[in-house]
Amino acid sequence: MASDPNHDVFDIVIVGAGFVGLALARALSVRSQGNLTIGILDRTEAVTSSTKSRPDARAFALSASSRYLLERIGVWSQISGDAQPVEKIQITDSPLDAGVRPVLLAWDNLLETGDPASFIVPSGNVLDTLSTAVDDDKTITTYRPVTIVSIGKTDCHHTITLDDGRVLSAKLVVAADGRSSPLRTMHGIDVVRWAYDQHGIVTTIAHSKPHHATAVQHFLPAGPFAMLPLTGNRSCITWSETTSNAERILAGDDTQFLEELDQRLAGRLGAFEVVGPRQSWPLSMHLARSYIADRFALIGDAAHGVHPLAGQGLNLGLRDVAALVDVVVEAAGLGLDIGRLDVLQRYERWRRSDTTLSAASFDGINRLFSNDVALLRSLREVGLGTVDRLQGLKDFFIGEAAGQAGELPMMMQKNVA
Numbered sequence: 001m002a003s004d005p006n007h008d009v010f011d012i013v014i015v016g017a018g019f020v021g022l023a024l025a026r027a028l029s030v031r032s033q034g035n036l037t038i039g040i041l042d043r044t045e046a047v048t049s050s051t052k053s054r055p056d057a058r059a060f061a062l063s064a065s066s067r068y069l070l071e072r073i074g075v076w077s078q079i080s081g082d083a084q085p086v087e088k089i090q091i092t093d094s095p096l097d098a099g100v101r102p103v104l105l106a107w108d109n110l111l112e113t114g115d116p117a118s119f120i121v122p123s124g125n126v127l128d129t130l131s132t133a134v135d136d137d138k139t140i141t142t143y144r145p146v147t148i149v150s151i152g153k154t155d156c157h158h159t160i161t162l163d164d165g166r167v168l169s170a171k172l173v174v175a176a177d178g179r180s181s182p183l184r185t186m187h188g189i190d191v192v193r194w195a196y197d198q199h200g201i202v203t204t205i206a207h208s209k210p211h212h213a214t215a216v217q218h219f220l221p222a223g224p225f226a227m228l229p230l231t232g233n234r235s236c237i238t239w240s241e242t243t244s245n246a247e248r249i250l251a252g253d254d255t256q257f258l259e260e261l262d263q264r265l266a267g268r269l270g271a272f273e274v275v276g277p278r279q280s281w282p283l284s285m286h287l288a289r290s291y292i293a294d295r296f297a298l299i300g301d302a303a304h305g306v307h308p309l310a311g312q313g314l315n316l317g318l319r320d321v322a323a324l325v326d327v328v329v330e331a332a333g334l335g336l337d338i339g340r341l342d343v344l345q346r347y348e349r350w351r352r353s354d355t356t357l358s359a360a361s362f363d364g365i366n367r368l369f370s371n372d373v374a375l376l377r378s379l380r381e382v383g384l385g386t387v388d389r390l391q392g393l394k395d396f397f398i399g400e401a402a403g404q405a406g407e408l409p410m411m412m413q414k415n416v417a
């Protein structure tokens with residue numbers, strides 16, 4: 001096999017060089033100290049300095065645990081200059097035309113160590129930095145843009161044939177190819193999925209009043225409207241609307257878009273202007289029925305997709321990364337075959353319950369808040385008022401935002417060499 005110049009042999013091949021696939025490649029390389037051979041492929045062109053400004057309006061809320069992982073794989077120092085620590089979180093809930101927006105729940109978003117529990121980071125910085133780190137890592141081989149023509153399997157390898165005639169073999173193939181994951185379909189793994197009748201509208205604004213490092217989630221009947229603080233006097237607006245409203249808002253001209261924003265910001269950030277693209281994503285939830293098959297694992301959005309209201313989709317994907325790295329590197333260290341089903345079952349047990357619980361919780365919050373039913377409004381006012389008085393429950397929220405609940409994989413822990 002190895003004598004064929006068109007046939008490359010790896011321990012692991014990752015399909016999808018998005019946020020999660022790139023992070024996995026680097027984490028495997030770092031944690032195995034270059035002892036695992038890694039290939040990664042994507043159907044799109046590489047991110048280069050000329051495509052760096054490709055617009056993705058989103059900014060991600062990254063948890064403290066995700067930050068520790070990004071530190072360990074050597075990319076946080078390049079991201080941190082654009083990462084805005086979130087020091088406070090406020091939840092408000094009132095109709096669009098309400099004169100007053102009482103704060104229902106507020107907490108300091110700091111860990112006992114004094115570290116912020118989360119940061120807001122422009123998504124483009126994260127992707128560019130991960131791409132550069134993978135390009136600079138000599139133990140990782142990248143193939144892009146390429147298309148998979150076929151996948152085959154023997155007892156000890158998966159074989160991937162690419163459209164340029166090359167063949168890649170690996171003991172383990174990981175699908176990090178996003179929500180619609182063609183590789184998941186090729187493996188016949190079904191998903192539980194439902195679409196919300198909502199779109200997520202995203203843009204960036206510059207404003208005259210300071211945001212005081214406070215993230216605000218304002219629940220409106222059509223869906224949550226989040227003001228996420230960025231460095232400087234800027235904020236990323238991530239705003240869920242019913243699909244028909246979103247279509248109307250996005251079709252409007254700049255003046256109409258500003259008016260819609262103005263109504264929702266309600267003067268909180270002072271005078272403002274839009275300084276980034278306006279974009280939208282259809283919102284849905286999905287969970288793969290299985291996260292593994294023989295010599296195969298799903299990771300990131302290929303395995304699960306959640307409502308963005310809690311800003312946890314990528315954090316969950318990075319947690320998959322750190323858990324899979326623990327499982328694979330420990331198995332390799334014991335001389336086990338890393339593609340064996342019983343090795344991968346440990347990854348699935350670890351990640352499936354956490355992601356299922358998260359998806360169900362965010363779904364429930366969205367359903368509870370995205371309506372204007374008087375009884376539900378009273379219930380959430382009473383409920384959130386109770387939480388506001390209980391420090392123990394606030395500590396629970398801080399732990400969740402920091403991504404520190406449950407069994408933490410090694411690379412997501414602070415101060416472990």
Ligand SMILES: Cc1cc2nc3c(=O)[nH]c(=O)nc-3n(C[C@H](O)[C@H](O)[C@H](O)COP(=O)(O)OP(=O)(O)OC[C@H]3O[C@@H](n4cnc5c(N)ncnc54)[C@H](O)[C@@H]3O)c2cc1C
Binds near residue numbers: 044181238
């Ligand atoms: C509006 C919005 C706001 C969000 N905000 C947050 C937030 O604040 N915090 C947070 O943690 N998460 C957030 N998320 C979720 C986050 O965007 C996703 O969880 C994350 O992008 C998933 O990354 P991924 O690498 O798994 O998938 P993707 O980013 O979709 O990457 C998949 C990659 O696979 C490649 N690919 C696809 N098919 C193939 C194929 N057949 N062959 C080869 N390559 C292929 C694609 O080109 C791409 O590079 C948000 C999502 C939305 C929609």
